[in-house]
Amino acid sequence: MVNNQQPEIQEHYLDRDCTTLSRHVLQQLQSFSPEAQDLSAIMNRLALAGKLISRRLSRAGLVENALGFTGEVNVQGESVKKMDVFANDVFISVFKQSGLVCRLASEEMEKPYYIPENCPVGRYTLLYDPIDGSSNVDINLNVGSIFSIRQQEGDDTDGEAKDLLQNGHKQIAAGYILYGPTTVLVYSMGHGVHSFILDPSLGEFILAQENIQVPHHGPVYSANEGNYWQWDESIREYIRYMHRHEGYTARYSGALVGDFHRILLQGGVFVYPGTVKKPEGKLRLLYESAPLAFLIEQAGGRASTGTQPILDVVPEELHTRTPLAIGSTEDVQLVESFIADWIRRKTDNEAIAK
Ligand code: P6P
Helix, strand or coil: CCCCCCHHHHHHHHHHHCCEHHHHHHHHHCCCCHHHHHHHHHHHHHHHHHHHHHHHHHCCCCCCCCCCEEEEECCCCCEEEHHHHHHHHHHHHHHHCCCCEEEEEECCCCCCEECCCCCCCCCEEEEEEEEECHHHHHHCCCEEEEEEEEECCCCCCCCCCHHHCCCHHHEEEEEEEEECCCEEEEEECCCCEEEEEEECCCCEEEEEECCCCCCCCCCEEECCHHHHHHCCHHHHHHHHHHHHCCCCEECCCCCHHHHHHHHHHHCEEEEECCCCCCCCCCCEHHHHHHHHHHHHHHCCCEEECCCCEHHHCCCCCCCCECCEEEECHHHHHHHHHHHHHHHHHHHHHHHHHC
């Protein structure tokens, strides 16, 4: 059949289909230096991990032992899903013999995985949440993997990976893989945010959107209102404001990556505040909040704990948690304003009481 598309349109689609992830990374870095090649290779390995996990998820209901719990509890105190373990092992297997990284730090492992002596040691550390939102796995709803790449600093001879306990500005690259109706990989190396869609017929992630910019404002607020009575009064006042004012709508999937992706493309805010009992919140800084904060700032948005930019937070330990408000600048600032007002009133009342 003769393709009746205009030649220039046909060329555009062919060029797009040839803009694979590794080629795009080199274009981004505008370099073919060894470091650029390493980063391009790292992104390629992340894409391979995404394909392997996507394939497993797409057949999970048909494959023995793919779904359900392992019976173990991880360092987070959370029940471990079989898919958590599978995905965590995928990242280790994909990077173990790559010669690209020296450590892998995961939500599922108390300590970083050090590349065994028989593996060439690279200069990078991969921090990742292998399956974010794993409570969605057994019910076929979207889940994701979140990743962050940092440079190793020092020789880490004590194996404590203290060089990772630095703020999010130290990240070289960050991104996520969203396993939904399509598998989407979104990444940034500090030169804008770009998305790729896995074309199963090619087995390649193909460029979908370049330089994504989050709208300054959006209608969506994403929060688990089941925690309403555990929140500080400032957050409860914010939520009541959302209820009373036209133009807002609630969306919450139980998987941060899916909720974040919606907000990245359509605007709005995702809020996971601390509670009175757990003021630090639930989300982990190094491999959940910080990578997404890197992305949202690259996309022109904002990410804070409610009182401090996420990228400025210095973790005390590998699994440090922070409260999170992330998304459109105007919508994150609205959350921050309720917290600032509440602190101001509390301070004034304490001064009056003295
Ligand atoms: P809750 C998944 O466990 C996760 O880390 C995020 O993906 C998600 O946004 C959040 O926790 C859901 O937590 O308390 O609302 O079930």
